[in-house]
Amino acid sequence: MPGANLRLHNVLRYLHIDSATLCQRDFSALDCLSLDSRAVNASTLFLAISGSHTSGHQYIDMAAKSGCSLAFLDTAKSQQHGMLEERRGKSEHAISCLFVHDLQQKLADIAYCFYTGNNTTNQSQNALPSITAVTGTNGKTSVASLMAQLSSLCHEPSASIGTLGVNLFTKGAQQKLSETINTTPDIISLVTTLATLQKRGCTSVMLEASSHGLAQDRLSKLKVGCGVFTNLTQDHLDYHGSMASYGQAKRLLLKAQDLSEIVLNADDDESLKWQVETFDEQAVYWFSLHDLSAKRHGCWASEINYSTQGISFMLHARFPYFNAQQRVTGPLIGAFNVANLLAAVTALLAQGFSFAALVDAVSSISAVAGRMELFTSTKASVLVDYAHTPDALKQALLAARVHTQGKLICIFGCGGNRDSSKRVLMGRIAKQYADSIVLTQDNSRNEKPSTIIADIQKGLHDLAPHQSLSIELDREKAICQTWQASSVGDIILVAGKGHEDYLEINNQRIDYNERNIVRRLTSAVAPRTNTPSAQSSRGPQ
Numbered sequence: 001m002p003g004a005n006l007r008l009h010n011v012l013r014y015l016h017i018d019s020a021t022l023c024q025r026d027f028s029a030l031d032c033l034s035l036d037s038r039a040v041n042a043s044t045l046f047l048a049i050s051g052s053h054t055s056g057h058q059y060i061d062m063a064a065k066s067g068c069s070l071a072f073l074d075t076a077k078s079q080q081h082g083m084l085e086e087r088r089g090k091s092e093h094a095i096s097c098l099f100v101h102d103l104q105q106k107l108a109d110i111a112y113c114f115y116t117g118n119n120t121t122n123q124s125q126n127a128l129p130s131i132t133a134v135t136g137t138n139g140k141t142s143v144a145s146l147m148a149q150l151s152s153l154c155h156e157p158s159a160s161i162g163t164l165g166v167n168l169f170t171k172g173a174q175q176k177l178s179e180t181i182n183t184t185p186d187i188i189s190l191v192t193t194l195a196t197l198q199k200r201g202c203t204s205v206m207l208e209a210s211s212h213g214l215a216q217d218r219l220s221k222l223k224v225g226c227g228v229f230t231n232l233t234q235d236h237l238d239y240h241g242s243m244a245s246y247g248q249a250k251r252l253l254l255k256a257q258d259l260s261e262i263v264l265n266a267d268d269d270e271s272l273k274w275q276v277e278t279f280d281e282q283a284v285y286w287f288s289l290h291d292l293s294a295k296r297h298g299c300w301a302s303e304i305n306y307s308t309q310g311i312s313f314m315l316h317a318r319f320p321y322f323n324a325q326q327r328v329t330g331p332l333i334g335a336f337n338v339a340n341l342l343a344a345v346t347a348l349l350a351q352g353f354s355f356a357a358l359v360d361a362v363s364s365i366s367a368v369a370g371r372m373e374l375f376t377s378t379k380a381s382v383l384v385d386y387a388h389t390p391d392a393l394k395q396a397l398l399a400a401r402v403h404t405q406g407k408l409i410c411i412f413g414c415g416g417n418r419d420s421s422k423r424v425l426m427g428r429i430a431k432q433y434a435d436s437i438v439l440t441q442d443n444s445r446n447e448k449p450s451t452i453i454a455d456i457q458k459g460l461h462d463l464a465p466h467q468s469l470s471i472e473l474d475r476e477k478a479i480c481q482t483w484q485a486s487s488v489g490d491i492i493l494v495a496g497k498g499h500e501d502y503l504e505i506n507n508q509r510i511d512y513n514e515r516n517i518v519r520r521l522t523s524a525v526a527p528r529t530n531t532p533s534a535q536s537s538r539g540p541q
């Protein structure tokens with residue numbers, strides 16, 4: 001790996017700027033790139049470009065204050081390419097500014113030169129981890145995470161990049177490396193992350209490709225070997241204007257460099273549009289909850305069982321060079337997760353993974369933290385989920401229902417100082433889909449918890465004879481007491497907090513980690529097993 005000066009030298013060579021331009025100033029500390037003045041320090045080369053709201057040029061002084069010593073400024077043809085200017089703003093911190101023509105278009109190549117020393121996209125990317133991009137309205141995060149877990153269980157360390165930040169998986173164990181501002185980061189952040197991951201031994205990366213990211217060309221200089229499309233439902237119309245252009249933005253993935261394998265959802269009509277737009281050299285694979293038509297290659301599921309231990313189904317794979325089938329089991333909840341798992345397995349098989357190794361690996365996967373995360377025990381199984389809107393609560397309860405053999409118990413509250421109209425709706429949904437309801441505190445902020453609970457109760461009149469309602473404001477106590485009173489076959493859905501690690505009460509954040517509370521409670525009695533026991537005969541709803 002080139003040293004800091006060598007990195008800069010590589011970039012200057014690519015830009016056809018003589019290194020002597022830098023007048024022998026010492027930039028040896030530079031070891032990373034950033035587009036954002038808020039993220040720079042003494043070792044950052046700041047790349048100032050224009051955006052839709054503002055321009056990086058306005059933040060040169062701010063970057064200097066943070067210790068940044070060199071900035072590249074995007075410049076029109078009127079200014080001389082390669083001109084160096086010393087700036088000393090109000091802060092008295094000096095910063096060297098180098099003017100670069102069409103900096104915006106050169107960002108990817110600058111990043112490749114800086115981090116890999118190569119100035120061709122092909123060479124550079126071969127040195128970095130391979131990329132699978134996952135797009136679609138729902139399931140991106142889960143599919144990317146499942147793929148990274150499975151790949152790491154079968155092969156080398158693998159990573160996911162998306163809504164949950166940058167996560168590195170080694171033999172299935174997850175390590176969070178950093179947060180991401182955008183689901184799909186800008187090209188500079190992406191190449192920076194790929195270089196960091198490569199240093200840590202990571203060989204493959206599963207990247208969430210948002211429609212904004214695709215529409216804004218964030219991936220255009222990235223070599224994406226495999227693309228996965230999950231589904232399309234209504235979202236982001238404020239940005240894309242119509243479902244047609246939202247769908248079109250997603251399909252821009254087909255134009256990604258080097259895309260050779262595409263995985264489509266045979267149960268989603270939008271996939272047909274993808275199929276029509278694929279290029280000859282792209283191989284198409286499918287996944288489905290139903291038998292794939294004999295002409296299609298890919299994976300499907302049959303004999304799906306949902307239990308308090310998770311999902312279990314017969315995995316069928318039909319690929320050009322092999323056919324196989326075997327039962328797989330995993331601690332995941334809901335038909336949508338069967339689909340997510342099928343998408344992940346199909347994409348990995350398409351890339352040459354062994355069927356037997358993948359089947360083995362499935363039993364060791366975990367749900368995404370705080371998203372229908374299953375904790376099994378000798379009493380009820382507990383699901384920790386982030387659902388905090390009426391629709392999300394409904395979907396979580398519907399998914400949990402098919403796994404329940406006894407009672408479905410729902411523990412939840414609502415936030416304070418926010419949209420109060422959802423409270424009664426969430427009450428109604430709990431009444432419609434749960435057997436027992438326990439109301440408790442969520443982030444009440446500076447509202448009285450009893451007022452919030454009274455609002456939820458307005459949706460909980462006239463419960464059926466088999467239903468029960470209780471109230472316990474102390475959230476941890478509510479969970480412990482409910483679990484103590486539960487029986488084998490019951491499922492307790494604790495909704496609202498998910499992966500968060502605080503409660504906001506009286507306008508103060510207090511430490512509160514629901515996943516740890518539930519893990520302690522359930523594992524004190526029995527460690528989690530991944531082997532489904534008694535299974536529900538009910539199908540997905």
Ligand SMILES: CC(=O)N[C@H]1[C@@H](OP(=O)(O)OP(=O)(O)OC[C@H]2O[C@@H](n3ccc(=O)[nH]c3=O)[C@H](O)[C@@H]2O)O[C@H](CO)[C@@H](O)[C@@H]1O[C@H](C)C(=O)N[C@@H](C)C(=O)N[C@H](CCC(=O)O)C(=O)O
Nearest residue numbers: 035036037051052053054055056059182183184186210212
């Ligand atoms: C509308 C939109 O997508 N905007 C994105 C766009 O911002 P922009 O072009 O408006 O940039 P700008 O704010 O004008 O700033 C121009 C330049 O000045 C820099 N700057 C700006 C301010 C400052 O203090 N210092 C500084 O250096 C900026 O880093 C940027 O380089 O380019 C930025 C850099 O790549 C993105 O971070 C930013 O995403 C904003 C944060 C955002 O909220 N985007 C959402 C809509 C989005 O992209 N969401 C999708 C996920 C959607 C989903 O699936 O749910 C995503 O991929 O995250």
